[in-house]
Amino acid sequence: SRSINLAVIPGDGIGQEVVAEGLKVLSAVLPQDVKLETKEYDFGAKRYHATGETLTDADLAGLKQHDAILLGAIGDPSVPSGVLERGFLLKLRFAFDHHVNLRPSKLLPGVATPLAGQPEIDFVVVREGTEGPYTGNGGTIRKGTEHEVATEVSVNTAFGVERVVRDAFARAQARPRKKLTLVHKNNVLTFAGHLWTNVFNKVAAEYPEVETDYIHVDAATIYLVTQPERFDVIVTDNLFGDIITDLAAAVSGGIGVAASGNINPSGEFPSMFEPVHGSAPDIAGQGKADPTATVLSVSLLLRHLGYDTEAARIEDAVSADLAERGDKPARSTSEIGDALSVRVAG
Amino acid sequence: SRSINLAVIPGDGIGQEVVAEGLKVLSAVLPQDVKLETKEYDFGAKRYHATGETLTDADLAGLKQHDAILLGAIGDPSVPSGVLERGFLLKLRFAFDHHVNLRPSKLLPGVATPLAGQPEIDFVVVREGTEGPYTGNGGTIRKGTEHEVATEVSVNTAFGVERVVRDAFARAQARPRKKLTLVHKNNVLTFAGHLWTNVFNKVAAEYPEVETDYIHVDAATIYLVTQPERFDVIVTDNLFGDIITDLAAAVSGGIGVAASGNINPSGEFPSMFEPVHGSAPDIAGQGKADPTATVLSVSLLLRHLGYDTEAARIEDAVSADLAERGDKPARSTSEIGDALSVRVAG
Ligand SMILES: CC(C)[C@H](C(=O)O)[C@@H](O)C(=O)O
Numbered sequence: 001s002r003s004i005n006l007a008v009i010p011g012d013g014i015g016q017e018v019v020a021e022g023l024k025v026l027s028a029v030l031p032q033d034v035k036l037e038t039k040e041y042d043f044g045a046k047r048y049h050a051t052g053e054t055l056t057d058a059d060l061a062g063l064k065q066h067d068a069i070l071l072g073a074i075g076d077p078s079v080p081s082g083v084l085e086r087g088f089l090l091k092l093r094f095a096f097d098h099h100v101n102l103r104p105s106k107l108l109p110g111v112a113t114p115l116a117g118q119p120e121i122d123f124v125v126v127r128e129g130t131e132g133p134y135t136g137n138g139g140t141i142r143k144g145t146e147h148e149v150a151t152e153v154s155v156n157t158a159f160g161v162e163r164v165v166r167d168a169f170a171r172a173q174a175r176p177r178k179k180l181t182l183v184h185k186n187n188v189l190t191f192a193g194h195l196w197t198n199v200f201n202k203v204a205a206e207y208p209e210v211e212t213d214y215i216h217v218d219a220a221t222i223y224l225v226t227q228p229e230r231f232d233v234i235v236t237d238n239l240f241g242d243i244i245t246d247l248a249a250a251v252s253g254g255i256g257v258a259a260s261g262n263i264n265p266s267g268e269f270p271s272m273f274e275p276v277h278g279s280a281p282d283i284a285g286q287g288k289a290d291p292t293a294t295v296l297s298v299s300l301l302l303r304h305l306g307y308d309t310e311a312a313r314i315e316d317a318v319s320a321d322l323a324e325r326g327d328k329p330a331r332s333t334s335e336i337g338d339a340l341s342v343r344v345a346g
Numbered sequence: 347s348r349s350i351n352l353a354v355i356p357g358d359g360i361g362q363e364v365v366a367e368g369l370k371v372l373s374a375v376l377p378q379d380v381k382l383e384t385k386e387y388d389f390g391a392k393r394y395h396a397t398g399e400t401l402t403d404a405d406l407a408g409l410k411q412h413d414a415i416l417l418g419a420i421g422d423p424s425v426p427s428g429v430l431e432r433g434f435l436l437k438l439r440f441a442f443d444h445h446v447n448l449r450p451s452k453l454l455p456g457v458a459t460p461l462a463g464q465p466e467i468d469f470v471v472v473r474e475g476t477e478g479p480y481t482g483n484g485g486t487i488r489k490g491t492e493h494e495v496a497t498e499v500s501v502n503t504a505f506g507v508e509r510v511v512r513d514a515f516a517r518a519q520a521r522p523r524k525k526l527t528l529v530h531k532n533n534v535l536t537f538a539g540h541l542w543t544n545v546f547n548k549v550a551a552e553y554p555e556v557e558t559d560y561i562h563v564d565a566a567t568i569y570l571v572t573q574p575e576r577f578d579v580i581v582t583d584n585l586f587g588d589i590i591t592d593l594a595a596a597v598s599g600g601i602g603v604a605a606s607g608n609i610n611p612s613g614e615f616p617s618m619f620e621p622v623h624g625s626a627p628d629i630a631g632q633g634k635a636d637p638t639a640t641v642l643s644v645s646l647l648l649r650h651l652g653y654d655t656e657a658a659r660i661e662d663a664v665s666a667d668l669a670e671r672g673d674k675p676a677r678s679t680s681e682i683g684d685a686l687s688v689r690v691a692g
C-alpha cells in the first residue's frame with residue numbers, strides 16, 4: 001500500500017493558517033489506500049528567539065527522512081533581516097540541493113490581474129536554486145567605516161547550470177508549445193553570461209523540437225507586463241528568477257495564488273513545496289490569508305511524488321473556486337480550505 | 347554670453363534618427379543668446395567593424411572637452427553581445443564616473459500603460475552607475491569544459507554607496523512628497539545589503555523631513571505593477587536599477603518615452619543623456635522610431651546644465667503632444683520632432 005511521509009513546517013505568521021488548509025485539502029484528495037503521515041517541525045522566529053537555532057544538523061537529519069516537505073512561511077520583523085533567510089530557507093535549499101526552483105504562472109479565468117485586457121498567461125519559471133549570487137560568497141572589509149568594501153560573488157558552474165537547463169528543456173519538451181526562453185544579462189555579466197548561454201545552446205541541440213529564445217532580464221520585465229503570452233518555459237539564474245517570479249506572480253493573480261517547488265530531481269533529498277508569499281505578519285492570526293497558494297503548492301508536491309490525478313483534481317478545484325469568486329463577500333482562510341476540500345473530494 | 351558645447355553620439359540603428367530630432371528640439375528651445383556648438387562622434391557598430399575600436403583614450407580625451415553628451419543608441423546584432431556594452435557604454439560610464447544614473451518615470455495624461463485603471467505614476471529612480479555587479483570583476487576557469495566555473499563579483503564601497511544615496515536624499519528633499527525608498531535584497535545579499543542599509547540609515551538622519559522606506563527588489567517589481575503610486579524617489583544598486591527601470595518604463599508609457607541621464611554631479615566629467623531604449627535595428631531607417639525619449643533626455647540635459655526654464659518647456663511640449671495623440675494616425679520620427687520644435691519655440 002502507498003504512503004506519504006510528509007514533513008510539515010507551518011513557520012511564522014500566516015504560515016500556520018495556510019498550511020492547515022493545505023493539509024486539509026491534501027487529506028481530502030488522497031485516495032483511501034494512501035496512508036498520509038505528517039510530522040510537524042517548529043522552525044521559524046519563535047524557535048530562533050527561544051534557542052538561537054534556525055536549522056541544525058539534527059533537524060536536517062530529521063527532515064531527510066521524509067518524502068517531501070510542505071512549508072508555510074518563514075520570517076518575522078522581530079528577527080534581523082537575513083537571519084532566517086540565510087539560516088533556514090537558503091540553508092535548506094543548499095543542504096538538500098534544491099536546484100530546480102519551480103514557479104508556475106497561470107492567469108486563471110475570473111482572477112484579477114493588474115494588467116489591462118486580461119492577457120493569456122501560462123508559463124513556468126525554472127529558477128536555479130543553489131548557485132549564482134545566493135551562495136553567500138563574498139564579504140566585507142573595514143565594516144562600518146568610510147572605507148568599507150562589501151562584495152557579493154555570483155558563482156556559476158557548468159555542472160550546476162547544465163542540470164537546471166536540462167530540467168527546463170525536458171519540461172518545455174513536455175508542454176504543448178515547447179518553447180524555452182533563457183533569461184540572463186549576458187551583455188554585462190559576461191563571465192556567467194557566456195557559461196549560461198553556451199550550456200543553453202549546447203543542450204538545445206539535443207532538443208530540436210524545442211523553440212528557444214534569449215532575452216535580457218531587464219527586457220524580460222517589460223515583456224512580462226506587455227506580452228506575457230510570449231513565455232512558455234523560462235530558465236534563469238537564482239537572483240533573476242527571484243525577481244521575475246515575483247513579477248510573474250503579481251501579473252498572474254497575485255502572490256495569493258503563486259505556488260512553488262524547491263526540487264531535488266534525483267530524489268536524494270526530499271523536495272520542499274511552499275507558497276511564494278511570505279509570513280504577512282500584518283494579517284496573521286485573523287483568518288484573512290488566502291490558502292490557495294499553499295493548496296497549489298500541495299498540488300505541485302503531489303505531481304512531484306507521482307500523484308498526477310490528484311494534483312490535477314486540486315488544480316481543477318482551485319480554477320473552479322477562483323472562477324466563482326467574482327464579487328462575492330470575502331471568505332476566511334478555513335472557509336476557502338473547506339470549499340476546496342469539498343471540491344477535490346467530490 | 348552663454349554656450350553649450352555638446353558631444354553628439356547618434357550611434358546605431360534608430361539612434362541616428364532620434365538624435366536628429368533631439369537636436370532639432372534643442373535648437374528650437376534655446377534662447378538666441380545661447381551659442382550651441384555640436385560635434386558628432388562615430389561610435390558604435392560601424393566603427394567597431396571598421397577599426398576594432400569601441401572607445402579609445404583619445405576618444406575619451408575628446409569627449410571630456412564637452413559640456414555634456416547626447417547619445418542615441420549603441421548596439422547591433424552584428425556585434426557579439428557584450429562587446430559594445432562593456433567596450434563603449436559601460437566603459438564611458440566608468441571612465442567619466444557617471445555614478446548617478448537618473449531615470450524618471452511619469453505616466454503622462456493620454457499615454458497608454460499596460461496597467462489597468464491608469465494609476466498615478468511619478469517617481470524617479472536614482473540608480474548607482476559605477477559599482478555593483480557592473481564592475482567587470484570576476485572570471486572564468488576551465489572555460490568550455492564540464493568543470494567551468496564563472497564568477498561575477500558585485501563590488502560595493504561606502505564611498506560609492508554614500509555619494510549616490512546622498513544624491514537621492516537631496517532629490518527627495520527637493521520634491522513635494524519627500525519620500526525615498528531603498529531597493530535592495532539585503533536579506534540574501536547580506537554583505538552588500540548591510541552596507542547599503544547602514545549608509546542609507548546614516549544619511550537619513552540628516553534628512554529628517556524625508557520619509558524613508560525599504561523594500562526588497564523582488565517585492566519592488568510587484569509594487570511597480572500593483573501600487574506604482576507608492577514611489578517618489580527610489581535609490582538602488584546598479585543591477586537592480588537596470589531591472590526595475592525597464593519595468594518602470596514599461597508601466598509608465600513604454601520605452602518610447604523613457605529618458606535617462608548618466609550624471610557626474612561634480613562636473614569633473616561631462617554627463618551623458620540618452621533614451622532608455624536600444625537601437626531597435628528592426629525598425630531602423632524607416633522613420634518609425636518615436637524620438638520622444640530622446641527629446642526628454644535633452645530636457646534632462648538642459649536641467650543638468652542649469653537651463654531649467656527650457657527643460658520645463660520641453661516637458662510641457664511633450665505632455666501636450668502626448669495628450670493629443672489619441673487615435674490620430676501615427677506620425678514619422680521627424681514629424682514628431684517638428685511638432686515638438688514648434689511647441690517649444692512657441
Ligand atoms: C525569502 C528569500 C530568501 C527568498 C529568495 O530570495 O529566494 C524569497 O524571496 C523567495 O523567492 O523564495
Ligand SMILES: CC(C)[C@H](C(=O)O)[C@@H](O)C(=O)O
Nearest residue numbers: 187188218431432435436588
Ligand atoms: C545596454 C546595457 C549595458 C545597459 C545596462 O545594463 O545598463 C542598458 O540595459 C541600460 O539600462 O542602460
